[in-house]
Amino acid sequence: MKFYHGYGPCTTSALNVAFCYNVDVLATILEEKIIMASKSLRLDAELVDAAMLTGKVKKRSAAKQVEYWASLGRAAKENPDLPIDFIEELLEAEEERKHGLLAEYNFG
Numbered sequence: 001m002k003f004y005h006g007y008g009p010c011t012t013s014a015l016n017v018a019f020c021y022n023v024d025v026l027a028t029i030l031e032e033k034i035i036m037a038s039k040s041l042r043l044d045a046e047l048v049d050a051a052m053l054t055g056k057v058k059k060r061s062a063a064k065q066v067e068y069w070a071s072l073g074r075a076a077k078e079n080p081d082l083p084i085d086f087i088e089e090l091l092e093a094e095e096e097r098k099h100g101l102l103a104e105y106n107f108g
Contacts, residue, residue: 048062055065068091075087096102 043066047066051062051065051069053059054060055062058065058068060068072088073083075091076082076084079087095103
């Protein structure tokens with residue numbers, strides 16, 4: 001018996017079925033562009049401590065806080081003419097949009 005998926009036939013052996021399943025899942029993830037890569041980085045202890053403290057206030061883990069700072073820094077670098085506070089508000093608005101928290105504004 002053979003199974004078919006988007007990349008050709010697979011035999012029924014457990015290894016091949018698992019491989020084909022994983023290929024299909026990976027293809028789906030790639031098509032939806034939902035790829036999350038995690039790698040270990042060495043960071044300065046002071047940066048990690050600051051991220052832990054700020055993260056507690058903002059209800060984020062230290063890793064998520066460093067990730068937020070990195071996205072904020074990237075956006076600031078790409079838009080040097082915009083004030084950092086404005087960029088931060090734009091990033092927050094984008095997250096609200098992603099989670100369906102925005103409401104239509106009626107003028108007048």
